Amino acid sequence: MSNNATNNANTTKRITTSCAVGHYLDFYPIVFAGGTGSRLHPLTDELIKALLPVGNKPALFSSLYMLERSGFTQAMVVTVPSQLAAISNYVYEQYxxxxxxxxxxxSVSPMAIKVHAVTEGIGTAxxxxxxxxxxxxDFLILSSDLIVDWDLVGLLEQHRIRDASLTLVLYEDGKPQEKQPNLKYSSSHQTSALEDVTLISPGDHRIFMLESSADIEDQVAISRNILQHNSRLVLRRNWRDCHLYVCSHWILELLRRNxxxxxxxxxLIPYLVRRQYHLSKQCRVWQKLSKGNEQDSLDIPLGTEYRLEKPIHWIHFPDIVRCYAMLLPSNIFSRRMHTLEWYEQVNAACLKGWIGWCTTEDKASLKKNHHRLIIGQGLSLGDQSELKECVIGDHCHIGHRVKLNGCIVMDHVMIGDDCHLQNCIISSNSHIMERCKLKQCTCAASMTIPADTTAKGESFGQSHDADFLFG
Known part of the structure; x- marks a missing residue:
């Protein structure tokens, strides 16, 4: 290898290593965990959406553990006063x-987590x-209902290398059917309403539109500025927004002024991606304002020289504000569990081993009539009962001759003798009396289902209110 090649390789290694070791010093992660989860009724009648079990761990675990594994040393969890006690108890005591x-x-220092309550009933921005x-x-935003097992280092590296103002993460919907969990709560109109329409430059994934399908009619208007600066654009509607965003600090100034x-x-996100060229002149001022408290000199770790290139892009007006999309690798499972269908999908993904922090029962330890299970502590199981593809919480009692297939059973649930449950979700502290036959049913917490009940597609629970924060 030549000396030049060796030097280039060493430089690349220094930059990569420095970014991997020090990237968390540059970004402040914020986890939104204040949603009421109205689309998850009746599961969230008494339970907080952020604490719903996914593979027997609260959903909030996924976001916090992903941040910790990615090397962050601090994070903030944002919630509302009505959920502050429960979220704080989990973050400070259980997690x-x-x-x-x-x-x-x-082997590493713990991530310092701060829980902060904001005004009840306001929007995420x-x-x-x-x-x-x-x-x-600069900061990272993610939702507590995002279930994904992914190292964030690559995302943060790309954000810095591109000198992006915003980088958002998408995953491709409509993968081969054999790779998808079974759908038990399909709702075509609800799923369609949650679809996104994206306008992207295919070469570098520069994004110029991210709009909900519900807000798009037969035609899409594209500004002349976007067309003048991009020779090729692709309109997609099978990419979904993970609600995982990397943002420049000056965006906070935009929020103060708007x-x-x-x-x-x-x-906020549609405003940024559609008005990039228009915002660039204003952004020049906001960037200076957001950096007003910086010191005259900085101690810069070895290998981060490329970060000093940021001001050079200002000469390329009007291209100061740049928004990019990063497509999640196809081998990474990702869902936001904000509908019953997707809540079931993330638990099915846990059973299939698609999420690294979920562990299923060892096949060697399963009985003949038990297949692919996640079982919590203290399970009491009666004779001749059959469990298949189920997530069972802590301290549950399952009677004799019970058959459970494709069910999610939360903590402290009692299921009486001779019950047959298929594709059901049973919330904590519920009691299913003897000889019940339930199919595709959901049950709120602390409910009692009378003996000999037969139901299909029923929802057992109370009324629910409007959603908040990433609903």
Missing amino acids: PLDELVQKRRT DALREIANYIPS VAISSIKAE
Whole structure:
């Protein structure tokens, strides 16, 4: 190898290593965990959406553990006063006791997590505006209902290399049917309403539109500025937004000046991606304002020279504001569990081993009539019962001759003798009396289903209110 090639390789290694070791110093992660989960009724009648079990771990575990594994040393969890006690109890008391977290923390320092409550009933962009003074740098936004097992280092590297203002993560919908979990709660109109329409430059994945299908009619208007600066564009509607965003710090100044923007997903992100060229002149001022408290000199770790190139892009006006999309690798499973259908899918993914932090029961330890299970502590199981493809919570009692197929059973559930349940979700502290036959049913927490009940597609629970924060 030549000296030049060796030097180039060493330089690349220094930059990559520095970014992998120090990227968390540049980004402040924020997890939104204030959703009521109205689309998950009746599961969220009494349970907080962020704490719904996914493979027997609260959904919030997925976001926190992904951040911790990616090397972050601090994070903020944003919730609302009505959920503050429950979220704080999990973050400060239960999450540190998780076996995976404890195992990781034997070799690295724990991630410092702060729980912050914002005003009840406001939108996500309003919440971001409220906590702006606590955000010291460029930041990362993710939702507690996002279930994905992914190392974020590559995402943050791409954001820095592209000198992006916004990088959002998408995953491709409509994968081969054999790779998808079985759908038990299909709802075509609901799924369609959650689809996104994206306009992307295929070469570098520069994104110029991210709109909900519900807001798009027969035609899509594309501004002349976008057409003038991009020779090729692709319109897609099978990519879904993960609600995982990397943002420049100056965006907080935009929110301060545009108080009408209330939602991150519905208003802020579409505003940024569609008005990039228009915003560039204003952004020049906002970038300077957001950097007003910087020191005259900085101690820069070895190998981060490329970060000093950022000001050079200002000469390329009007291309200062740049938004990019990063497509999640096809071998990475990702869903936001904000509908019953997708909640079932993420639990099915746990059973199939698609999420690394979920562990199924060892096949050698399963009885003849038990197949592909995730079982919590303290299970009491009667004779001649059959369990197949189920997630069973802690301290459940299952009677004799019970058949469970494709069910999610949360903590402290009692199921009487001779019950047959197929594709059902039973929330915590519920009691299913003897000889019940339920198919594709959902049951709220602390419910009692009378003996000999036969039901299909029923929802047992109370009325529910409107959603909040990434609903």
